[in-house]
Amino acid sequence: MEHLESRKRGRCFGGCCIIQEVVEHIGGSRDETIDVVLTKLCEVIVKGCKKSSVYGTACDIPCPVACKKSTCHIQSGACLECETGVYGNYCNQMCPTNCKDNRCRTQNGTCFTCKPGWTGTYCKTKCTEGWYGVNCSQQCSGHCKDGTTCNHVTGQCDRGCDKGWTGSLCVKECVNGTYGYDCVNNCSGHCLNSSPCKKQTGHCDRGCNPGYTDKTCSKKRIVLSKNVSSLTSWIIVCIVSLVVNCVLISGACLLCRGIYTKKLSISGDLLSRSNKSIYYTDIKRDVKTSEFSTYQELDLSREEIQYQNTTI
Template sequence: MDTGWQLFILFGLIRISRSYENLALHKKAWQRYPFHTTPWAADLAVDGRYTNLSASGEQCAISEAERFIAEWRVDLGKVFSIQSVKIRHRTENLPWDGASQYPSRFLGFSVYISNTTNKDDGTLCFKDTKFTVNTIPNPVNIPCRIDGRYVTFYNERFHPPYPIGYSTHAFADLCEVEVYGFRIPGFYGKSCSIPCPKNCHERYCDIVSGACRGCDVGYVGPKCDEPCSTGYYGYNCLDTCSINCGVPYRCNRVTGQCEGGCQLGWKGTTCDTACSTGYYGYNCQEKCSINCDVPGRCNRVTGRCDDGCQMGWKGTTCDAECEGTFGDNCSNPCGFCFGKEHCHPLNGTCMNGCDIGYKGQQCTQMCNNNTYGANCSLTCGNCRNLDEQCHHVTGECPRGCIPGFTGELCSVLKEGNPYLFPVIYASSAVLGVIFLLVIIIVVKRKLSCVRRHDQAPAYKPDKVYYNVGEDQACTYELEAAPESAHIYDLMN
């Protein structure tokens, strides 16, 4: 056979194999209220047999009588692109018309397509509101171009009154349920040969028109070929980019991640989370200062401490220690510390003492009380006004010296000073008085020793020692002398 014909036949077989298939055949089925005997189980509605539509034919799934809810479901095994659902109802092989009781049981039914066993999680594909016992077809073909895994037949009789012809109770007497669609997802068209648009969510699309069931994040439009407009992102472009983006409302159309990161004080992929307490700045990477008045509490944008700084610190973020100042917000100037050193940032004390001419813990007091120099340990000279303080650093007298003195410190006597001789005379007189007092004291002590000698025993040793008190001894040696010798001779 010609190779071209072989390819043509092969292509035709492929196209035929992709036509609509009954996806429900021999799949697992379930019924809410099955009839109490086994011949009418739920899976009989997907066994592919429908030649006998009566209970006795054992080809139908029949629900329990006198119930107000009827529900039957088939599990296709996975999500498929569904095109239509075909339902054959029980007839007992009688004519299907108003004279039969079975059309009334069928009226008002619904069909749901879902991806879970809960029909309400899915899509209502069809709801009968118009059929009558004379118009409802059997079988009934329902166009239902939806992607899903579970197909549910549902009917109820909970809210009377119902239209004329409706049965009193709900039934699910189903002889065959066929679900047609493509077994291979991602294609559409009559022969299932056209790929779904690339941005369709999970490549599912309407198997007839090719319209996407949903778009991948970041795209919109019937065929999902339109990217999200600026400022929007996510599924169906329903999410808005954050105003807190580095460039407000500019973000990735798929993830929502902000372009240029976040503005100061915000963090997260979409910049929708404010900085945690204790952090601030770009992506909240900076820590608030421990030197804040309330440690670790600051503005999440600027890092500025909420209640200012602790004593001894300054700056917007309280990260600079006081220099040349101290106290609250470093508002107090240091005193005159030794070597121009900085004082203690908390209490202002000079840690190595004061500079020349100053005193006190904070070295803010100038020398006074006629003192000057290092530690105010030097005495001022003879300044003109005796009550006038000399310069606290140099000791110089601000108005000069008193008459008779000269020098930078007024401590040098001038030559020919008219006050010199009176001073000498006064000094000599003082020295003379002191000398005279010393002589008198010595003489008194000697006389005291002689009196004690006269009161001593008759014998006269060569040397006699007298005590004149507890602190001093009378140690004068008296040589043997005539009794008639005068006391003053002894003193000589």
């Protein structure tokens, strides 16, 4: 019958103890076999602050405020991890503005993920034109009004959709029967064979149904009968003839009036010249007569001198 006998012994040095256990197997199939087990046990001394929110040799210096769970290095006071929004050894630097959820790495401040519309290590680079969303991975629809690009954050067309498109992202085409900006206009309904109008302009590219005209087929075509057409032609001819006759008569009247006015003007000039000649002759005669009448005798009253010479 097998039985075990165990003996232990050990020694310590440098703060560690080595325990040797000898197990002897007596009897049975393992008669007189020996197993030796060595166990090394060292003395472990742990020193630190009783509170986790302080550090220093005297454990009297508070950890930085932004250290997560107020835990810092027992000697240097450096934060093991920062609260959200800050980074650095002492968590005293702000994370970049465009970090998603305001989270960045404690060591260097790089963003874990960028907000939609931004890219780069520190999320300072705006998406290039035509792209938007998280990591600028989504492409704009290309249907924004006047060829403008979409919003780099949301992908929406801030100025609205181009003609023929609708929806917040301008990816929905106008339904048949509507056209224009935001699809608010209705087609005329008179396109050839009830075909839909063009969703940008409303034009009927395939033509109009009978009785309609214009690019949008919105005007009715007026068809006159032969009798009406003939009557209209006669009316037009009469009007033109009347206008021409009026012009000719007016011209003749003006011509006659001009000739008559000119004749009167000539007669007036001749009469004026004749009167001037007669008047001039009379003046000359009067002047000659006055040359011989230098003196004239006047009849004065008795109280005054009876005769007086007067020069005229």
